[in-house]
Amino acid sequence: MNESAVKPVKTDEKRVALLGFGTVGSAVAHLLHDQKFEGVRLTHIYNRGIARKQGSDRASGLSGDIVWTENIEDVLNSDANVVIEVVGGLHPTGEWLTRALASGKHVVTANKQLIAYHGAELSQLARQNGVSLVYNAAVAGGVPVIPAVLHGLQGDRVRQIAGILNGTCNFILSQMEAGADYHDVLAKAQAAGYAEADPTADVDGFDARAKLCILARTAMQVGLNPDAVPVQTIRNVRLVDFHYARDLNCTIRQVARVESDGDTIRANVGPTLVPHTSPFAWSHGTQNLVMTTGEFGGDVVFSGHGAGGNPTAVAVVSDLLAVAHGSASPLLPVQDRAVSREFVAPHYLRFVVQDKPGIISAISGALAQVGANIDSIVQRPGYPKDALPFVVTTEPCSTTTVQQAVHTIGQMPTMLEEPLLLQMMREPEGD
């Protein structure tokens, strides 16, 4: 063996293997390469079809002593002591990270599905093996909300979290607010690398739901089964809903929320009317926003870019540096809790009907039957009578009972499509 070819291993050095060379992975590789952080060295890049990745524009400028491989064993059996996983999905990433942790490698991941479903077991495994598992980038992309709640809010008792947690949905809805077409904007979000490999996860709420469960665990110490948290898609929101929302001094955003009153945990994710006066309405493009409400400290707001290669790479690399400095996050006690969907809120109901006398009285009758009081009826002029969209809003009432009424109303022969039911966020309260 040529002794001069053997590189001495510095014991305090973090040798980093990167799994996944897509939007986030390539941005992480460039950030590490370009910024040359002390004490960390990128040693491996793993991806399927690695020759395609190594020959791509994304790889250009990445020089140095990096092993490019499509064989995961090259990573798991290597002397890399940190694995960064930016592949996504539950499998085979779950198996890889289990093996990495079990063999004493620290893990940094942006994989919100894996952490939402298996974070508890993986954190336990990390602790047993004396290594760290960190996942700052799994929630809100470049917004350091996980370290903030872990280190900055443990002194409070967080009772409520409401957040815009999906950059793709925020990008779509805020562009629709300006008149853009849903499908065009979704295509733009995919091209820009904001959307998940399967954008269903974004638009149908599963991505935000996973992030909400991670937030509930870290900020409130409650373990929620993601499958138990109801989600509502944004696919049924139309341009007309933005027009009516504006008439109500609101706009529409995908909001994920969890709240605890001690006995009950309520959680859901879905498109929501947010008042123009609330910070939720001011989030545009890929911005995410998280508002926590603590029993002692009150409201705290975090905001920034929730998607995109570079903002997410900053979160990943910051986690890596926390591992390198020995300041990665603590493991907190968590209590598993059931999820209630019984929110009380004002509601927005949009109907599209073939106009006939008696429709309003039938709708108000169905709402009255479940104890829901109408707050307003809004009908913009100019729509054709044979496909007339109009809106009813309710005073605060239980979402599940309004759902029953809407189901009944949806059976009326004059209804041309399924009614749209959205929760409305209340006006922010002044101090």
Ligand SMILES: NC(=O)C1=CN([C@@H]2O[C@H](COP(=O)(O)OP(=O)(O)OC[C@H]3O[C@@H](n4cnc5c(N)ncnc54)[C@H](OP(=O)(O)O)[C@@H]3O)[C@@H](O)[C@H]2O)C=CC1
């Ligand atoms: N994009 C974003 O803004 C953000 C993403 N995240 C999370 O980061 C992770 C990565 O996201 P992103 O970079 O956008 O995704 P990409 O799809 O751009 O990158 C994933 C990479 O992993 C590779 N890959 C996928 N499956 C396998 C497999 N089974 N074996 C080997 N390689 C595989 C893909 O290869 P191929 O090219 O062949 O498909 C691709 O290069 C996800 O968990 C995502 O949720 C978190 C925050 C923000």
Ligand SMILES: N[C@@H](CC=O)C(=O)O
């Ligand atoms: N697809 C996700 C990416 C970041 O988590 C999003 O749009 O927020």
